[in-house]
Amino acid sequence: MMQSENAVEDSLHIRKLEVTDKEKGFIELLRQLTVCDSVSDEKFKERFEEIAKYGDDHCICVIEDVRSGKIVATGSVFIEKKFVRNCGKAGHIEDVVVDSSARGMQLGKRIVEYLADHAHSMGCYKVILDCTEENRPFYEKCGFKKKEIQMVKYFV
Amino acid sequence: MMQSENAVEDSLHIRKLEVTDKEKGFIELLRQLTVCDSVSDEKFKERFEEIAKYGDDHCICVIEDVRSGKIVATGSVFIEKKFVRNCGKAGHIEDVVVDSSARGMQLGKRIVEYLADHAHSMGCYKVILDCTEENRPFYEKCGFKKKEIQMVKYFV
Numbered sequence: 001m002m003q004s005e006n007a008v009e010d011s012l013h014i015r016k017l018e019v020t021d022k023e024k025g026f027i028e029l030l031r032q033l034t035v036c037d038s039v040s041d042e043k044f045k046e047r048f049e050e051i052a053k054y055g056d057d058h059c060i061c062v063i064e065d066v067r068s069g070k071i072v073a074t075g076s077v078f079i080e081k082k083f084v085r086n087c088g089k090a091g092h093i094e095d096v097v098v099d100s101s102a103r104g105m106q107l108g109k110r111i112v113e114y115l116a117d118h119a120h121s122m123g124c125y126k127v128i129l130d131c132t133e134e135n136r137p138f139y140e141k142c143g144f145k146k147k148e149i150q151m152v153k154y155f156v
Numbered sequence: 157m158m159q160s161e162n163a164v165e166d167s168l169h170i171r172k173l174e175v176t177d178k179e180k181g182f183i184e185l186l187r188q189l190t191v192c193d194s195v196s197d198e199k200f201k202e203r204f205e206e207i208a209k210y211g212d213d214h215c216i217c218v219i220e221d222v223r224s225g226k227i228v229a230t231g232s233v234f235i236e237k238k239f240v241r242n243c244g245k246a247g248h249i250e251d252v253v254v255d256s257s258a259r260g261m262q263l264g265k266r267i268v269e270y271l272a273d274h275a276h277s278m279g280c281y282k283v284i285l286d287c288t289e290e291n292r293p294f295y296e297k298c299g300f301k302k303k304e305i306q307m308v309k310y311f312v
Contacts, residue, residue: 030240037242047243058237078236081214084186084251086193087203092248095240116309125312128286130304144307148286151300153272156281 011067012107014114017060017074019048024064024071033097054078056122061114063107072102077115079122091119091127112142167223168263170270173216173230175204181226182218189253210234212278217270219263228258233271235278247275247283268298 017026022044030036039047051058056079063073075096082088093115098108119127130150131139173182178200186192195203207214212235219229231252238244249271254263275283286306287295 027239034240035242036240039239039243043243044239047237047239050237076238080234080248080250081203081206082251083183083195083200083203084190084192086191087195087199090250092236094236094246095238120311126308126310128306128308130284130286130306132304136305136307139307142309144309146305147308148288148306149292149302150284150286150304150306151292151295152282152284152303153298153300154282155276 008105011065012063012072012105013066014061014063014110017048017062019045021062021064021071024069026062026071026074029071029074029097029099030095032100033095056118059115059118061111061118063110065102070099072099073097073107073111075111075115077119077127079119079124085125088125089119089123091116091122091124093119093127093129096129108138109142112139116142164261167221168219168228168261169222170217170219170266173204173218175201177218177220177227180220182230185227185230185253185255186251188256189251212274215271215274217267217274219266221258226255228255229253229263229267231267231271233275233283235275235280241281245275245278245280247272247278247280249275249283249285252285264294265298268295272298 022041027036027039051060058076058078060074060076062071065072075093077091077093080090080092082090093112096108096111116127129139136146178197183192183195207216214232214234216230216232218227221228231249233247233249236246236248238246249268252264252267272283285295292302
C-alpha cells in the first residue's frame with residue numbers, strides 16, 4: 001500500500017505551464033473552475049506567448065500526472081509593480097483548480113505553495129488572492145489570513 | 157459661488173501618471189494610503205519605466221490640481237491575461253487614494269471610473285478590487301458589487 005501511494009506521489013510532477021499542455025487537458029481542467037469555452041490551438045498559442053512575454057512576472061504552474069499524461073492541477077500568479085511599500089511588489093494568485101478526480105492529495109496546497117514561493121523569490125512583500133468563504137479554511141492552512149473584501153464590476 | 161466651484165472643477169485634470177509627478181507630491185499622496193517611504197528620484201524613474209514597459213496593460217492615473225501643481229488623487233489598474241473566459245482579460249484596480257484636503261469632490265469616483273473604463277476599453281470581461289467593508293458603499297456607488305473575500309500572506 002505504501003509503495004503504491006509513493007508511486008502515485010512520484011508520478012505527480014509540478015512545473016511551469018508548457019504550450020503542449022493544451023493537449024493534456026489544461027482547458028478542460030479550467031472548465032471545472034469557471035466559464036471556459038473551447039479554445040483553438042492558434043488562440044491558445046497566442047495567449048500562451050502573450051503571457052510568456054512577461055517572463056517571471058506572470059507564472060502559471062501545473063501538476064501533471066505522468067502516468068496518464070493529464071494536467072490535474074493548476075494556478076497562476078502575477079507580480080504587480082507598485083510605488084507604495086518603497087517601490088514594492090505584490091503577487092496576485094488567480095485561477096487555482098484541482099481536477100475533481102485528484103482531490104484529497106494536497107495538490108491544491110502544492111500549487112499555492114509553489115505560487116507563493118515564486119512571489120516571495122521575486123521580491124514581493126505580500127501575496128494576495130480572492131476566494132469564497134467556503135475555501136477560507138483551505139487558504140488558512142496555506143498560511144493566508146482574511147483581510148478585506150473583493151468587489152467586482154462585470155462588463156459582460 | 158457657482159463660478160468659483162466651476163473654477164475648482166476646471167482646475168482638476170485627470171490624466172496618466174508622468175515621470176515628473178514625483179515633484180508634484182505623488183509619493184506623499186500614496187503615503188496617505190499605506191506605508192510608503194521616501195523614494196529617490198532614480199528609484200522612482202526606474203520603477204516608472206518598468207511599469208511603462210507594460211504599456212496599456214498597467215495604467216496609473218492621477219488628478220492634478222493645476223492651480224497648486226499638486227497631485228490630489230490617484231489609482232492604478234493592470235490587465236491580467238487569462239485562459240478562462242475564452243482567453244479573457246481581467247482588470248485589477250489597486251492603490252486608489254484621494255488627498256485628505258480634496259475629499260468630497262467625487263475625485264475618488266472619477267479615478268475609479270477612469271480605471272474601469274480603461275479596463276473595459278482593453279477588452280476585460282470584469283474589473284475587480286479589494287477594499288475594507290467601510291469603503292464598500294463608495295464602490296457600490298461606482299457600480300461594484302461584493303463578491304468574495306481577500307486572503308493575504310505577508311513575507312515581511
